[in-house]
Amino acid sequence: MKVHIFTFLSFLALIFVSTLVTSSNANIVSNENDIQDKLIKCLTNHSLDSYPISSLIYAPQNTSFSIVLQSYVRNLRFNTSTTRKPLLIVTVTHVSHIQASILCAKENGIEMKVRSGGHDYEGLSYVSIVPFFVVDMFNFRSVDVNIEDETAWVDAGAILGEVYYNIANKSDTHAYPAGVCPTVGAGGHITGGGYGNLMRKYGLTSDNLVDAKVVDVNGRILDRATMGEDLFWAIRGGGGSSFCVILSYKIKLVKVPKKVTVFRVSRTLDQNLTDIVDQYQHVAPNLDRDAFIRLTLGVTNSTKTGLLTNQATYRCLFLGDTQSLLSLVHENFPLLGLEKSDCLEMSWIESVLFYYDFAMETPLSTLLDRHPSSLTSLKRKSDYLKKPIPRYGLEGLWKLMVELQTPQLTFNPYGGQMAEIPADVTPFPHRAGNMFKLQYATNWNEEDNDRSKYYIDLTRKLHNYMTPFVSKNPREAFLNYRDIDLGINHQGIRSYIEGKKYGVKYFKDNFDRLVKIKTVVDPDNFFRNEQSIPTLPR
Ligand SMILES: Cc1cc2nc3c(=O)[nH]c(=O)nc-3n(C[C@H](O)[C@H](O)[C@H](O)COP(=O)(O)OP(=O)(O)OC[C@H]3O[C@@H](n4cnc5c(N)ncnc54)[C@H](O)[C@@H]3O)c2cc1C
Ligand SMILES: *[C@@H]1O[C@H](CO)[C@@H](O)[C@H](O)[C@H]1NC(C)=O
Ligand SMILES: *[C@@H]1O[C@H](CO)[C@@H](O)[C@H](O)[C@H]1NC(C)=O
Ligand SMILES: *[C@@H]1O[C@H](CO)[C@@H](O)[C@H](O)[C@H]1NC(C)=O
Ligand SMILES: *[C@@H]1O[C@H](CO)[C@@H](O)[C@H](O)[C@H]1NC(C)=O
Ligand SMILES: *[C@@H]1O[C@H](CO)[C@@H](O)[C@H](O)[C@H]1NC(C)=O
Ligand SMILES: *[C@@H]1O[C@H](CO)[C@@H](O)[C@H](O)[C@H]1NC(C)=O
Numbered sequence: 001m002k003v004h005i006f007t008f009l010s011f012l013a014l015i016f017v018s019t020l021v022t023s024s025n026a027n028i029v030s031n032e033n034d035i036q037d038k039l040i041k042c043l044t045n046h047s048l049d050s051y052p053i054s055s056l057i058y059a060p061q062n063t064s065f066s067i068v069l070q071s072y073v074r075n076l077r078f079n080t081s082t083t084r085k086p087l088l089i090v091t092v093t094h095v096s097h098i099q100a101s102i103l104c105a106k107e108n109g110i111e112m113k114v115r116s117g118g119h120d121y122e123g124l125s126y127v128s129i130v131p132f133f134v135v136d137m138f139n140f141r142s143v144d145v146n147i148e149d150e151t152a153w154v155d156a157g158a159i160l161g162e163v164y165y166n167i168a169n170k171s172d173t174h175a176y177p178a179g180v181c182p183t184v185g186a187g188g189h190i191t192g193g194g195y196g197n198l199m200r201k202y203g204l205t206s207d208n209l210v211d212a213k214v215v216d217v218n219g220r221i222l223d224r225a226t227m228g229e230d231l232f233w234a235i236r237g238g239g240g241s242s243f244c245v246i247l248s249y250k251i252k253l254v255k256v257p258k259k260v261t262v263f264r265v266s267r268t269l270d271q272n273l274t275d276i277v278d279q280y281q282h283v284a285p286n287l288d289r290d291a292f293i294r295l296t297l298g299v300t301n302s303t304k305t306g307l308l309t310n311q312a313t314y315r316c317l318f319l320g321d322t323q324s325l326l327s328l329v330h331e332n333f334p335l336l337g338l339e340k341s342d343c344l345e346m347s348w349i350e351s352v353l354f355y356y357d358f359a360m361e362t363p364l365s366t367l368l369d370r371h372p373s374s375l376t377s378l379k380r381k382s383d384y385l386k387k388p389i390p391r392y393g394l395e396g397l398w399k400l401m402v403e404l405q406t407p408q409l410t411f412n413p414y415g416g417q418m419a420e421i422p423a424d425v426t427p428f429p430h431r432a433g434n435m436f437k438l439q440y441a442t443n444w445n446e447e448d449n450d451r452s453k454y455y456i457d458l459t460r461k462l463h464n465y466m467t468p469f470v471s472k473n474p475r476e477a478f479l480n481y482r483d484i485d486l487g488i489n490h491q492g493i494r495s496y497i498e499g500k501k502y503g504v505k506y507f508k509d510n511f512d513r514l515v516k517i518k519t520v521v522d523p524d525n526f527f528r529n530e531q532s533i534p535t536l537p538r
Contacts, residue, residue, distance in 0.1 A: 032131055035108055036087045039133065042104035043090065043097075051094040058089040065089065069126065072118030072138060074183070076445075077377040077452050078127045086113070086126065088133040092140070098245050099219040101135045106217075106526060113529060114245050116156045117185015121380045121482045124241070124529050125188065129488070137187055138370075140247065145170045150253045151210060152176070156187030156246050161352075161367030167253060168349035168364070174253040175348050177202040180355050183372045190249050192480035193237035193428040195437075197292040197317040197355060200416030202254045206236040206426055207417075211250035214240070217526045221247070234517045234533075237428035238507070239479055242514070242533035243521055256348040261318040261325045262355065263342045268300065269310040272335070274394050277312055279335045281388035281411075285435040288328060289416030290319040298408040299401055308405065310398045317351055376443040377452060379459045382481040383470040385411070385436040393469050400465050406455060407462045410439040429508035430476055437478055438470070460485065477505040488530045495525070499534030506531075 040057055047053035058065045068089050073079050087110070092098050105112035111132040115125035126134055137157035143166040145152040154163055161182030167174050177198035179189055194205035202208060211224040212235060222244075224232045231243060240246040267276055277295070284293050293316045302309040314336065318325040322343040329338045346354065353362050389397070401407070419432040430437065442459045444451065467475075477486055487501040496515070503511040511533075518525075519535040 032087055035110055035131065038108050039088055039104050039110065042107055043100050046100035046103055048094075048096050051096050053090070053097050053100065056091045056093060056097065058091065059087070060085060068136070069134075072115055072136070072185075073123070073126060074117070074119045074372065074375065075121060075123055075378050076375055076447065077379075078123035080447055080449070082449070083123075083127055084129075084131075086128075086132055086134045089136050090133065091136045091138065095215065095221060095247060098135060098215050098247075101133075102215065102217065102219055102245070102526070105133070111528065112526075114187070114241060115185075116187020117159055117183065117189070119181070119184045120188060121378065122484045122530070124482060124531065129490075129530060135245065137185075145253075147171050147174065147253075150174065151250055152253060153248050153250050154186050154190075155248045156185070158186045159370055160184045160186065160189065161369070163251075164349060164352050165364060165367040168347070171253075172258055172347055172349075173255055175256045176205070176251055176253055177208055178205040180352075181372075182352065182356065182367050183370060186249060187240070187246060189480065190251070191235045191237070191240035191246060193426070193478070194480055195412070197294065197315075198254065198256075199418060200287075200289045200292050200413065201319060203417045203421055204237070204426075204428060205251070206428060207421060208252040208254065209236055209249055210252050213247040214244040215247065216244050217522045217524075230517045231521055234427060234514055234521075236426040237479070238426075238510075238514050238517075238533065241529055242518055242527050244527065257319055258347065259321065259345045260348050260351050261316075261320060261322050261343050261345050262351050263316045263325075263338065263344065264313065264354075264357075265336070265338065265342050266300075266311055266313045267336075268302065268312075269398060270302070270304065273310055273312055273398070274391055276335045277394055278388065278391055279333060280314075281385075281435065283332045284411070284413035285415035287332060287413075287415075291325065291328060292317050293333075293413065295411040296408055297397070297401065297410075299405055308402050310401055315355060317355060321345060376445055377447070377455070378444075379440075379442045379456045380481050381440040381459055381463045381483050381485065382478040383438040383440075383463065383466055384430055384434050384476040385438055385469065386433055386471055387435065387469075389466075389469045397465065400462065404458045404462060406444065407440055407442045407458050409462065410441065412437045412439070423508070424510060424513075427507050427510045427514055428479075429510050430478070434471075438466070439481060474504045474508065476508065477502075479506045482531065484530065486531070489528070489532060489534060491525065491528055491534075495534040496537045499532070502531050503533065 043053050058068045113125055113132050114135045116137045140155040140157040142155050143158050143162050145166050147170050160178050179194050179196045190205045213223050296313045298311050299308045300311040414434045423429045423431045440459050440463050442455050444455045486505050489498045514533045518533045525535050
């Protein structure tokens with residue numbers, strides 16, 4: 001019965017919201033104020049006496065609203081005066097606040113977004129094309145490591161740096177295979193199928209997830225046993241934001257040696273770059289899985305001509321000693337010309353700082369810093385490479401990159417464990433047959449919207465050039481490298497068709513199973529955003 005009332009209410013609300021969008025600006029503002037009032041009243045009404053909520057609700061008229069909003073904006077492209085602001089931010093500290101938020105969002109037919117670390121490349125956790133409010137998870141940040149079990153419970157609002165730091169605090173031979181940027185939030189990262197430099201040995205973050213606590217659309221708190229294997233499958237790479245609010249994850253720790261070896265070396269065009277990159281493409285996905293060598297292509301000022309020239313930077317994490325790494329690279333990748341003096345031995349936790357280019361001697365406590373040392377506007381796109389780019393392709397790439405100047409292109413080698421996990425074990429489908437995941441990255445420091453368009457276009461041009469060389473039908477993409485160019489869902493009558501457009505790129509054949517699960521666990525499409533999983537058409 002209750003469900004029917006909610007369905008009816010959200011139906012009314014839908015009509016209400018769609019009229020809202022088409023009415024005049026003045027009406028929008030007054031209607032939004034109205035919804036905001038109702039939301040606040042509802043939230044206060046539904047919070048428990050022992051966990052009051054009012055001091056956790058920030059509306060634009062509260063002086064700290066901007067600070068709270070900006071605290072976890074990680075793409076300055078969405079830090080402008082014209083970016084749509086949430087009606088409220090609820091900085092939840094107790095699960096009852098999340099339950100109240102879900103209930104009140106339903107009652108008022110308003111879109112609810114969940115933000116953990118705020119690193120979504122398109123800002124989907126804190127911007128929207130429709131009126132919305134934010135449930136902000138940054139107060140949920142405990143990391144509870146159990147070395148005997150080789151597991152840890154990690155709250156959604158914890159950042160990866162906190163996860164790594166807390167593991168290393170208890171053991172110098174354990175790690176967690178996740179992203180290289182320490183400020184990324186566990187909340188979005190793990191459920192989006194996150195990866196880092198342990199991927200070839202141990203798979204994705206979501207491959208090393210053993211349990212989770214979530215709040216479902218009816219406000220129930222569920223774990224793996226009570227949510228069932230379908231929902232647990234969906235949140236291991238399908239993106240939690242389509243299904244539930246994730247409170248915490250139980251992750252499986254992995255083993256690393258006491259000392260690992262790293263290097264970072266750069267080569268420029270006049271050092272036979274085509275030969276080196278060509279050889280790299282053939283060997284990196286087939287190397288021993290203890291070795292992860294990432295390649296980033298960019299441009300630099302030539303020391304000889306003073307003009308821009310191409311540069312390739314190789315960053316390696318090797319789970320072994322210098323001698324073994326040197327013989328591995330000399331045997332398989334001799335053109336790199338790696339020398340013993342390029343290699344550094346250190347603990348795994350120190351390698352986390354090294355890999356993200358922190359200066360040597362940076363204290364480990366830097367990993368606990370929630371604020372990135374610098375922020376920029378940015379655009380990212382992704383691709384999958386199933387065969388090496390031919391030499392003529394590389395040579396064209398050199399020319400184009402010098403012309404475009406700003407975008408960088410990063411090659412993340414697959415193979416190893418990534419090729420062994422079948423494509424349907426989790427929603428993440430990009431497994432065997434992939435040599436590299438590519439990331440196109442452009443960063444800039446101008447806030448002007450026209451300049452943003454210019455830099456976004458540069459990224460698209462580079463991506464466009466790569467069309468003949470990368471996966472097709474579909475042209476695959478990585479969910480955690482959120483890219484709104486792949487399509488937007490307006491959540492209307494065409495929702496399934498719109499969803500399929502980006503859905504098959506992110507999930508291939510797993511898209512339909514995600515839709516089926518979505519239709520069962522959230523039939524009224526409460527958990528939605530611009531790229532969420534749609535329900536089956538009725
Ligand atoms: C500097 C930088 C470096 C990065 N490096 C890597 C990398 O090495 N490897 C990699 O895989 N990715 C990387 N990413 C991408 C990153 O993994 C994704 O953006 C990830 O989704 C971020 O999670 P978050 O919690 O910080 O983001 P948020 O913006 O808070 O959330 C991202 C999405 O998840 C949803 N969400 C967040 N929390 C919850 C929750 N508790 N319950 C339900 N839904 C939730 C949001 O609504 C949103 O849709 C990087 C991003 C940046 C900006
Ligand atoms: C507050 O809650 C009570 C019962 O839970 C309900 O009857 C009342 O309508 C609610 N008021 C508002 C403003 O939501
Ligand atoms: C925001 O302002 C309202 C009204 O003045 C107040 O009740 C509420 O506590 C404020 N919120 C915070 C987080 O200070
Ligand atoms: C975001 O914008 C605000 C207001 O324009 C500004 O004060 C703030 O410094 C910006 N944030 C960053 C990190 O640049
Ligand atoms: C672990 O953390 C505690 C508390 O922060 C600190 O005092 C201790 O030095 C750390 N130990 C290691 C091995 O990092
Ligand atoms: C480039 O390749 C040529 C021919 O293979 C070789 O003679 C030369 O030494 C190489 N240059 C560099 C800088 O490695
Ligand atoms: C190249 O040099 C110019 C000025 O000499 C400088 O502005 C620019 O930032 C440099 N570019 C790179 C990629 O280092």
